[in-house]
Amino acid sequence: MSLPRPVFLAVGAFDEGLRTGEDVEFCERAIARGFTLRLESEIVVRHHDRESLREFARCFYRVGLDRVPARRRHFSRYHHLMPRGVLSSLLLCIPIGLLGPLQPITAWIRYDARVVLYYPLIAVSSFAMALGIVRYWVDQRRLGG
Numbered sequence: 001m002s003l004p005r006p007v008f009l010a011v012g013a014f015d016e017g018l019r020t021g022e023d024v025e026f027c028e029r030a031i032a033r034g035f036t037l038r039l040e041s042e043i044v045v046r047h048h049d050r051e052s053l054r055e056f057a058r059c060f061y062r063v064g065l066d067r068v069p070a071r072r073r074h075f076s077r078y079h080h081l082m083p084r085g086v087l088s089s090l091l092l093c094i095p096i097g098l099l100g101p102l103q104p105i106t107a108w109i110r111y112d113a114r115v116v117l118y119y120p121l122i123a124v125s126s127f128a129m130a131l132g133i134v135r136y137w138v139d140q141r142r143l144g145g
Helices: 005-011 022-032 053-072 086-099 102-108 113-143
Strands: none
Touching (some): 005 022, 022 053, 086 113
């Protein structure tokens, strides 16, 4: 992510209370304040912390655990799609896993059509995230929240 300092100061710092998704939460605050976000195909980001498919899936499972609390803070255009309990999370696992990859693919296809080749890997991340969301709601039910 790259942005001018005045934008960062207007939006505020990243939420250090989140384990994952702090960049998504930051972007939602930026959009809520009227800033426009865009992808820059020339910017390359590499994550060296996921060296196996198992580590990759675990990473997105943790993202799922944090997704509901992060989304509850802001009513984005996708807020209505967020599961609201164990049952809706279970029912949405398959659609999230199968359709979730379409969002990043749609965003990137104009820059590089080869992104469609990553559909299976993006689907793994989407299913892992969906399972993390289910686990979040199971834990909430167990804790009485």
